[in-house]
Amino acid sequence: MSDMIKVAVDAMGGDNAPAAIVKGAVDALQERDNLFVYLAGKEEAIRQELSKYSYPQERIQIVPASQVIETGEPPVNAIRGKKDSSLVVALGLVRKGEADAFVSAGSTGAVLVGGQVMVGKLKGVERAPLAPLIPTLKGSSLLIDCGANVDARSSHLVQFARMGSIYMENVMHIKNPRVALVNIGAEEEKGNALAKETYPLLKACEDINFIGNIEAREIPEGKADVIVCEAFVGNVILKLYEGVAGALMKKVKAGMMSTLRSKIGALLVKPALKKTLKDFDVSEYGGAPLLGLKGLVVKSHGSSDANEIKNSILQCIQFKEQKINEKISEHMNTKEERKDHGI
């Protein structure tokens, strides 16, 4: 048990819970021998799902939880009020050190609040950012921060840049990831007060590969690997990505269905198109880590299927094996800052 990586899964969170969550966990267990999974939720329902599969019984444990946090509930009330919810119970395992990581496809707000309140931040981390991967023409980029804590300070953004860089280098294996600051122009002096204050700080960071400002137009082109912004802007970017892509695909479909000639063409184009467009679907990039916490908290997309849940769980193994939190802790205080603090 001691070398096992233990992941606590919220079996009741998400549109397809518990079926997809349980299947995702079983699939992950079959891929990795050093994985142990806790499934928190309604025992009977989980047991019923588990009965459909054969799986290594010694590496899975049901942790009964009688309540479920719904998507619409105010997060703080939900975390405080539903002590026996699958989400709170699973997070509790990370809090007590019984699990290394937590995965949920449930309420984003509750995951964000629960992660910060129950698991707690690493020493030196000022704010824990939510960092989803977004698709680009060159692969994917980490958008950091898309969390719930708005009105960030420049010191927060510098930490986001460092954490995002460590994550992309060690979990996504991007060598020397390019870090860029979201701004409304390329020049250093451009932008709002926050951007102007943050730019020179990022430029002075020796432990990241800062390439300067990035305009929103350049994000989908894959110009940077780590896209740094405060959460309000990050939220707008993430949601507009989905919105524009969704609207445009409706237009493409409507165009294809508009004439007899185009309808025939559509039949021929469809399979190839579907395959290419899958790469550009935000929901395909399931697990967004909430970085900077004492354990790993991963928010999987609400509509996650078993495959996305499996990937989110496997991501936790990578995170633990690559000692991401140890690396984050090391980088939260730079050489200069340590000197300032007389260390």
Add this chain to the structure above:
Amino acid sequence: MSDMIKVAVDAMGGDNAPAAIVKGAVDALQERDNLFVYLAGKEEAIRQELSKYSYPQERIQIVPASQVIETGEPPVNAIRGKKDSSLVVALGLVRKGEADAFVSAGSTGAVLVGGQVMVGKLKGVERAPLAPLIPTLKGSSLLIDCGANVDARSSHLVQFARMGSIYMENVMHIKNPRVALVNIGAEEEKGNALAKETYPLLKACEDINFIGNIEAREIPEGKADVIVCEAFVGNVILKLYEGVAGALMKKVKAGMMSTLRSKIGALLVKPALKKTLKDFDVSEYGGAPLLGLKGLVVKSHGSSDANEIKNSILQCIQFKEQKINEKISEHMNTKEERKDHGI
């Protein structure tokens, strides 16, 4: 001449200047009898373009200007340094009251700075927002502000909402336009400090149809007619719209070209698809007004063709005929505010 609406056009601004600009002006003159156009720029070049067309000579006048402001130039320096540029000369006509409106496809920064510095704001207007139309599944929405002045206050956003509402109602003929505030959640208490402060102010406005917060995902769906945000966020939205649409279309093309079967389908689909997608191209929505100035300043897309320039000029007629500035002036101080000021 007295009932004529006079538009000063920067004949040298934009990727296709002066050819497309001159043609656009000629086309506009042929559509409307009460239009007079000043073409500011290099006399010889303009005269040569004009010689290609027959047009009402008594309603067009070349105003010689020897310099051109390039896109990359720092706007403030350009406006100050190039007094004989087509942009500055054309704006000067509005400043002196010789023209009612100004149209340019040149440097956005120079148009923004020049408009504010040379034309000046209407009394009561705190800040002049740039308000492009963006495509949605239901038509188009006005995104206000996408200008260069960031770090807005809530009182600015309230004025943007009023100006945008007047514009959409009177120029775009949307009855009782729906006004929404860009935010990261639907609830009133969501958002950053600016959004939280602005929401109740908008709710209290009796002269607009405020429908609450809008999440970025809902913008392309056409959930609101007037999308209110501060310029940093507006800039991100506008540019990400273009970026995601551009990247996705590359993906669609790549998908269509990936197999022999799909290539044949692509040939059949192409004409219908092209037509539908034209509705969703940001650059099709050429003229973005810079609202709240003493004259109308319209920034046309840098890549504007003659048709877009013509539309930008016709938009000025609409603006003047509908007495937009008079309406804006009326609404800059609400009943309550006038009472507060003891008026």
